[in-house]
Amino acid sequence: MLSKTEKELIVEIWERLTPVAEYIGSDALLRMFASYPGTRTLDINPGSAHLLSHGKKIVLAIAEGAKDISQLTVTLAPLQTLHAYKLRIDPTNFKLLSHCMLVTLACYLGDEFTPVAHAAMDKYLSAVAAVLAEKYR
């Protein structure tokens, strides 16, 4: 459960990151590929335009979802179907990417990524990962 303050904090952080969505998203993906080599089966090469565009898509979807977390299953519905039925992404990858996204945010925001922001973001990204994994079976 996210409190009102936590929800506001999450919206604020993602609004701030939207202009640098490409960097944030691709950095998180690069971290995931480096730390969890099993995720490299995803057809995205480091340094490619695809990496940048997919990174941007991820961040924009996360930012959009943050605007109304109670509607997350609606906002992310197209992505649920895409990842489960078409791309068949191993749902474990969503958790690995969540962790890497936290590290990206920590590196980017530094001390501004406070324990409170960390806790709120961890909860929100877990919710996103759970919603994306919902349609698999």
Next chain:
Amino acid sequence: MVRWTDKERSTIRALWEQINIDEIGPEALRRVLIVYPWTERYFGTFGDIFTVTAILQNSKVAAHGKVVLKAVGQAVENMDNIKDTYATLSRLHYEKLHVDPDNFRLLADCITIAVACKLRSALDPQAQAVWQKFLSAVVDAMSSQYY
């Protein structure tokens, strides 16, 4: 035994030189308690750790955080023998403190994030991968005396 390349060894050494135990230790343990509040169950003797403010101000949390990071430093010094280095600590957490070993991984993740907040661009994707390999070895060693 975990195998390390020369590059991995130098990466860990370089990161460790930039880590201030007195800063990262308390910060990492505070984050565990704030992000995963169920971990409070292990710190019944620490007094008030029931709000974010209380956790941030609790001197026992800060002190134990330093102890944890000092132990990580021992692993840095003994990279080829982390299991034996941690045998006593692992037994203490298993037999006496009854800590579920899943929590070591949560703590490791919080150490990584606390380090990322301080080192920022120095913890690039490659450095993070090596650092997490190292912390996985630490977590395995902490869990090695559980059965």
